[in-house]
Amino acid sequence: MQTNTVDLADQIAKQLIQQKEEKPRTKSYIQLASIYEKANNLTDAMYILQEGLQVYPTSLSLHRALWTFYANHNIDRGKSLHIPRTIKRVLNKKPIRFFEFLQRIFLKNHQYKTSLELLKMELQTNPEQKELLYKIIELSLEFGHFEETISYFEKLKSLEKDTKSLVKLNMKIGMVHMAAGRFEEAEKQFAYCNENYAELLPEIYKDNYEKIVIFNNGESSIEFYKYIHPTKRMVATFDAIDKTVTGKPFAYKLLKKQGVDLISLRRRTANNYHQDITREDYYHAIEKLVSYYDKRFAYGTSLGGYNALFLGSTIPDCKILSMAPRNPAHPIYGTKERKYNKFLHPLSHPVNKDIQPTICYDPKEKVDNPYITKEIMHSYPNAIYKKFYYAGHRVPTYLREAGVLKEIVTLFLSEKPIPDYDRKLHTKSAEYHRVLGIHCRRHKKMKWALALANRSVELAPKYDRSLALRIEILIKIGKLEEAEKYTHEAIELHPNLSRFYLLLADIHIANGESAKAEKMLEATNKKIRSKKIREKIADLKGKE
Known part of the structure; x- marks a missing residue:
């Protein structure tokens, strides 16, 4: 407007x-x-x-x-x-x-x-319009008006006739009591639910979680996921670069099996790097809630790894697992996003000698390594650093493919040390072969690069990044017919990804068929909204 x-x-x-x-x-x-x-x-x-x-x-x-x-x-x-x-x-x-x-x-x-x-x-x-009460509750919670929200919930309970809705209302009332620091009332509420609705709970909560939003400033929000059974452990999670509030929080599938409560920082849009929330804002929103737990953890990767350290370190006695920490908007150590986004956090994290976070990263990653060695190691001098060579920036992907991610998270939540794994495990990982292939291409070892890209595709036949790398190498070494064949196959697998249409355009251009490339991109542009495709069309028109 x-x-x-x-x-x-x-x-x-x-x-x-x-x-x-x-x-x-x-x-x-x-x-x-x-x-x-x-x-x-x-x-x-x-x-x-x-x-x-x-x-x-x-x-x-x-x-x-x-x-x-x-x-x-x-x-x-x-x-x-x-x-x-x-x-x-x-x-x-x-x-x-x-x-x-x-x-x-x-x-x-x-x-x-x-x-x-x-x-x-x-x-x-x-006063008795249920839809209106639900809306007021939602906004009141996001402003932290917990005491006031309880009265609205009680009013809703008097109006609600559906048993399943009543169960959810009772669970949420307990969660609001927790957020307000009223733990005795919260436990009474959960005990009431478990005593009176024991058979209904598994049916209603397939994932064993109820959710409320306890903070929302319009861009960043904090979701509280309560495990339906008693627990004194919580994990603060922080979304990676490719996640927004429309999906489940980072590591949700993995953590929901661990019997923990979740406090998840979310973002409304993909180009939000949480510059709208300070350390003080974050901790103030969860301060009363986290004091309930005996065991507190923080976990994230990439942007989430950065926030697991920057924001998670505000939580007292919190154990932190950070993978490939990076904020793309950082003016010195960021990526291309730094050109378009203001960075309002301090350039360096506060020096913290009192905690011992575990930080997993790839020392060969050209963006992550300088940031970790020059900034993170200075700010967290007692951290434990676990190095995974050629894991790239997507460290959890590498660890999952190597078969050790679940074990690492389980050990972390059990407060046990994470071992040094046999490096031969990388043979199972498509990500490892892809990243090593990129390094070989960078050093003009094209034969090795292609062999590694092919192996990566064998391990993960539908992985778009591996498919794209193989095509890029084939174009580079002039095997255009083979590159075109694989590009058409990739488009069948990923018809909405612009990168493969751009690669197909590059193949046409390399064959001296710029007009064909332009015509194909213009047809694609009608189906796929892509800034890169529009820029490529403009570039081709400019060369006519």
């Missing part, structure tokens, strides 16, 4: 909240409809004006506004039904949705406090 639009919505909301108006004024209806009209959302704009006439059937200003709207947008049917529709709405009143439409603007712009105030106002006139 444009700034002036948000300002207008803010004015409407402030007037409603300050005057404690149970229903909007005629002017408010006209203003909100104009916001949606300017956003070209004509259906909702029309609905808002029609609802206004349901509330104020004799308002000349609303009649005039709606009639003008019909005329401006050539809605002839609207004109003919104007009076009959108005009479019908007055006689058969529907719930007022004005607040819902106004809140959409604030939610879209992450103005959650205003949205929460509007919801509370709406609740005064609809």
Whole structure:
């Protein structure tokens, strides 16, 4: 939304909240409809004006506004039904949705406090509307209003008739008590659930977890996953570079079998590097909750490995497992993302001599190694460093393929030392062969590079990075016919990945068929939204 639009919505909301108006004024209806009209959302704009006439059937200003709207947008049917529709709405009143439409603007712009105030106002006139209570609970939790949220939960319980919904409400009440530091009440709540719903719990919770969100600033959020059986162990997890809040947290599949609670830092978009959250923000959000646990752990890889150290070290007596720690937005040790993102964290982590994190990394990785040796080793002088040569940046992938990731995590959560593994385990890993192949290509050992790429594909036939490396090497050594064959096979496996279409374009160009490459990319561009494909097309057009 444009700034002036948000300002207008803010004015409407402030007037409603300050005057404690149970229903909007005629002017408010006209203003909100104009916001949606300017956003070209004509259906909702029309609905808002029609609802206004349901509330104020004799308002000349609303009649005039709606009639003008019909005329401006050539809605002839609207004109003919104007009076009959108005009479019908007055006689058969529907719930007022004005607040819902106004809140959409604030939610879209992450103005959650205003949205929460509007919801509370709406609740005064609809105190038994379950959907409204659920929305208020969600926002209240994200602001850390735990005590207040309990009363909303209790109200919901009095309205809810479905047994499974009641089980979930009772579990969540216990979790809110935990977040508020009221552990005795929390344990009573969980005991009640286990005593009264023992048979239902496994049916409702297939993964053995209930979830609530206990912090949300619009970009970063913290999810609390409660194991349905008693546990005094928690793991703070931090998402890797390829994860957002739409999926499960990092290492969820692995950790859910360990009987631990999870406190997971999530991000709304893939280009968020958690510069919106400070160490103080993070710990303040979970401070009361983590004091419940006897054993505390933090675990992450890549961006998550960085945050396991940077944020996880704020948790008292916390054991940390960090793999390939890296924040791509770091202005010195970052990757290309550093050009487009502000870095607001300190350039160096605070020096911490009191903890002994375990840090797994590849000393041959050209981005990770300088950061770890020049920064991380200085900040965590007592850390244990486990080196996995040619694991690359995707260390957990390498360890999983080598068959030791689960064992490492289990040992870590048991507070046992992680051994030095036999390096021959790398023969099982497609990632190892791919990374070593990249190193060979970098040193112009193309025969070895191709053999390693082929072996990587044998171990993981559908792995897009290995498939791409093999094609790139074949193009480099001039085996274009073979490269094209493998590219078409890769496109069949990964029809939505732009990288293979770009490689196919490179093959056509190498064959002197630039026009064919351009035509193919233009056809692809209609199916796949890719900035790189558009840039490649522009580059080809520029050379014509």
